[in-house]
Amino acid sequence: MSKVGLFFGTTTGKTESVAEMIQQELGEDVVALHDISSADESDFENYEYLIVACPTWNIGELQSDWDGFFPQLDEIDFSNKKVAYFGTGDQVGYADNFMDALGILEEKISELGGTTVGYWSAEGYDFTESKAIKNGKFVGLAVDEDNQPELTEERVKAWVAQLKREFSL
Numbered sequence: 001m002s003k004v005g006l007f008f009g010t011t012t013g014k015t016e017s018v019a020e021m022i023q024q025e026l027g028e029d030v031v032a033l034h035d036i037s038s039a040d041e042s043d044f045e046n047y048e049y050l051i052v053a054c055p056t057w058n059i060g061e062l063q064s065d066w067d068g069f070f071p072q073l074d075e076i077d078f079s080n081k082k083v084a085y086f087g088t089g090d091q092v093g094y095a096d097n098f099m100d101a102l103g104i105l106e107e108k109i110s111e112l113g114g115t116t117v118g119y120w121s122a123e124g125y126d127f128t129e130s131k132a133i134k135n136g137k138f139v140g141l142a143v144d145e146d147n148q149p150e151l152t153e154e155r156v157k158a159w160v161a162q163l164k165r166e167f168s169l
């Protein structure tokens with residue numbers, strides 16, 4: 001049984017690619033990938049550690065599969081679970097709503113008892129507003145494949161190294 005469940009939504013495939021990079025970095029035997037479009041509540045119970053991944057769509061909204069799953073989050077017990085988040089977004093085209101989906105999911109899952117790990121510095125990004133900023137940091141890894149694809153690999157590697165410590169893997 002994998003230790004970490006990574007639940008992602010994706011519309012044009014970018015978040016799925018980053019999910020696969022993260023799985024490679026943490027280890028294929030450590031991380032199981034779940035597309036949220038075909039997941040159900042019981043899938044979350046199997047893991048002590050979760051990674052929740054969602055791009056922001058339609059100006060500040062959850063990706064559509066995550067949007068559909070959102071009410072089902074209430075049925076999941078997140079207490080005793082450490083939860084890390086990552087998202088993909090476009091800081092140039094959507095500077096007022098960069099990574100909002102990450103903030104929306106983190107707020108909800110924290111209310112349901114999840115403990116957030118994997119906070120990420122906002123240095124190196126240029127945007128105006130984001131619901132994903134808490135105490136000056138992103139609540140998880142922010143990836144911008146639209147404008148900074150050359151930074152994705154090093155960002156993923158650094159974040160995964162941090163997660164290994166915070167998940168005690």
Ligand SMILES: Cc1cc2nc3c(=O)[nH]c(=O)nc-3n(C[C@H](O)[C@H](O)[C@H](O)COP(=O)(O)O)c2cc1C
Binds near residue numbers: 011013014
């Ligand atoms: C119509 C549209 C709306 C978008 N809205 C936002 C947004 O509000 N905030 C943001 O950060 N990115 C926004 N994006 C950028 C996407 O989040 C980004 O391309 C993302 O990597 C797509 O992920 P996916 O390929 O996994 O679906 C938008 C893109 C499109 C085409």
